[in-house]
Amino acid sequence: MASRKLITLDEFTIEETRKFPKATGELSALLRDISLASKMINKQVRKAGLVDILGKHGATNVQGEEQMKLDVYSNDTLISVLKNSADCAGVASEENDNELCFDDSFSHDSKYVVLFDPLDGSSNIDVNAPIGTIFAIYRRVSPLGKPVTKEDFLQPGNKLMAAGYVIYGSSTMMVYATRIGVNGFTLEPSIGEFCLSHPDIKCPEKGKIYSVNQGNSAKYDDRLLAYLGYCMENKKEEGRPYSHRYIGSMVADMHRTLIKGGIFMYPADSSSPKGKLRLQYECNPMAFLIEAAGGVASDGKGNILDIIPTELHQRTPIFIGSKSMVNKALEFVANKETVV
Ligand code: P6P
Numbered sequence: 485m486a487s488r489k490l491i492t493l494d495e496f497t498i499e500e501t502r503k504f505p506k507a508t509g510e511l512s513a514l515l516r517d518i519s520l521a522s523k524m525i526n527k528q529v530r531k532a533g534l535v536d537i538l539g540k541h542g543a544t545n546v547q548g549e550e551q552m553k554l555d556v557y558s559n560d561t562l563i564s565v566l567k568n569s570a571d572c573a574g575v576a577s578e579e580n581d582n583e584l585c586f587d588d589s590f591s592h593d594s595k596y597v598v599l600f601d602p603l604d605g606s607s608n609i610d611v612n613a614p615i616g617t618i619f620a621i622y623r624r625v626s627p628l629g630k631p632v633t634k635e636d637f638l639q640p641g642n643k644l645m646a647a648g649y650v651i652y653g654s655s656t657m658m659v660y661a662t663r664i665g666v667n668g669f670t671l672e673p674s675i676g677e678f679c680l681s682h683p684d685i686k687c688p689e690k691g692k693i694y695s696v697n698q699g700n701s702a703k704y705d706d707r708l709l710a711y712l713g714y715c716m717e718n719k720k721e722e723g724r725p726y727s728h729r730y731i732g733s734m735v736a737d738m739h740r741t742l743i744k745g746g747i748f749m750y751p752a753d754s755s756s757p758k759g760k761l762r763l764q765y766e767c768n769p770m771a772f773l774i775e776a777a778g779g780v781a782s783d784g785k786g787n788i789l790d791i792i793p794t795e796l797h798q799r800t801p802i803f804i805g806s807k808s809m810v811n812k813a814l815e816f817v818a819n820k821e822t823v824v
Contacts, residue, residue, distance in 0.1 A: 491586035493519050493658065493669050493678040500662070510571040511645060511662075514596055514621060516591070517572070519658055519669075521565040522617055522650040525558045525603070526671065529652045546581045546797060554609055555579060558602035558617065568590075572598055573624055574632040576796055578765055583796060585631040592629050596645065597622050597636045599765040604649075606731025614653035614714050616735025619660075620769040621646040637796055641789035648773055649735045658740065661776035666742075681742075687779035687786040691745025691806040694726045695737045703753035708788065711816035734761065738804070739771050742777055747813060751784065759783075759801035763793055767802045780810045784817050 491499075497512035541553045559579040566572040567586055573594035576583040578601040586594075598621050605615040623645050624636045641647075648660025656671040658678050668682030689737045694715045701709065726746075731737050734748075741748045749760045761767050771781030771788035781788040781804040791800060803813050 489552050490672065490677075491679075491680040496667065496669070497809050500664075509573060510595055511621065514566075514569060514571040514598070515646065515660060516563055517569040518562075518617075518619055519650075521562045522656075522658060523676065523678075524561050524565070525554075525617060525669065526650075526656045528554060528557055529609075545579045555603045555606045562598075562600055562602050562617070566598055570594065574598075574636065575600065576637045576764065577602055578604075578762060578797070583634060583637045585630075585633070587631050592631060595623055595628070597624055597632055599637060599769075601765045602764070604735050604766065605731075605801055608731075613731060614651055614733050614736035614739075616652060616733065616739075617650040617737060618766055618769050619648060620765055620772070621624055632744055634796075637764065638793040640792055641763075641772050642787075643739050643806065644768065644772045644789075645820060647769035649738070649769070651735045651739050653736060653739070657681070657739070659742070659773070661773040663776070666773055666777040685777050687774055687777040688745030689778070689805055690700070690772060690808045691741070691747070692722070692726050693729050693740070693746035694749070694809070695728070695730050695741065695746060696749040696751070697730055697732070698728070700753050703755055704751065707817050708751055711813050714812070714816065734766055734770070738774075741805040742774060742779070745806040745809075747803060747809040749803050749813070750801065751803070751817070752801040756799070758799040760799060761802055763788070763791060763798050763800045767800050767804075770804060771802075774804055778807065779805055780807045782810060782814055782818075783812065 486560050497515055499647040501507045501509045501512050539780055541556045559577055566575050571594050573591045574585040575645045576599045604618050608615055622639050624632050626636050646662045650658045657668055659668040666685040668685055669678035670681035672679050712744045737748045752759045767788050774781050782799045803810050
């Protein structure tokens with residue numbers, strides 16, 4: 485029996501474009517550019533232990549975090565590919581202090597800007613744990629024909645056009661959301677193509693896994709500790725507590741949450757009053773994606789996607805995943821009934 489036809493990312497995005505007569509194909513082309521950069525990153529990630537690319541770069545980024553060599557390579561690769569893209573007017577990265585407004589005539593007429601964390605979870609690189617690239621695509625708000633401005637990068641998550649991640653794990657997958665849904669593509673190394681493997685992903689309404697760095701518990705407030713206590717108590721209807729899983733790489737913890745259901749949290753604590761994770765290139769893209777899959781994302785008070793950004797690298801607490809689990813957490817943390 486003939487094997488099922490593989491649908492490549494290129495074929496899929498072209499088909500999706502055809503569904504919208506007014507679509508120009510620029511967003512699809514941008515997604516393909518990001519997939520190209522991720523394949524180049526994947527090539528280095530897969531052999532990191534064999535060449536002198538592992539280990540520290542010797543510099544620190546705007547976050548004050550020690551840069552790993554793969555961080556720098558990944559960042560440089562994404563910037564280079566997107567700068568040469570006909571569809572990207574500028575980028576902002578976790579690794580760069582400020583946004584990069586591409587100043588050439590082509591880019592002046594490009595409609596989109598891309599924000600990214602080029603290699604999230606990089607502290608896991610030298611222990612071979614899953615790491616990933618997170619990206620967010622906005623339509624620019626500044627006028628065409630000129631360089632983009634800071635405002636183009638400070639839009640709320642509810643203005644996103646597309647967002648997603650590439651996870652470099654047991655396989656390499658690209659998962660992205662547009663306003664019409666979430667689809668996952670697995671890299672087929674023998675042909676060098678991302679192929680549709682997880683069409684129309686939905687985040688289960690309920691789950692049994694909670695994901696948080698409990699090592700921070702001494703810094704949590706009483707409401708959050710009460711919720712963690714709830715997670716650890718036997719659930720009468722199931723006769724067992726939730727399971728706890730924490731990889732320490734947002735992309736990996738979020739991919740499991742998306743596929744299996746559950747809740748991922750990086751709350752505020754006494755030493756990080758705004759949480760650790762960054763709004764514009766970690767929390768917003770993941771919130772956009774999880775909501776497109778039927779889940780929810782909150783900062784503990786309201787919807788992550790409604791936060792109006794004021795700084796490019798600002799942080800936010802995050803509670804994200806299966807709707808019923810996030811709302812249960814918010815009953816404890818926000819002391820309100822169903823918040824999102
Ligand atoms: P902690 C990785 O450094 C990261 O930015 C996210 O990928 C991850 O979810 C989080 O930080 C882990 O932080 O404090 O638990 O090590």
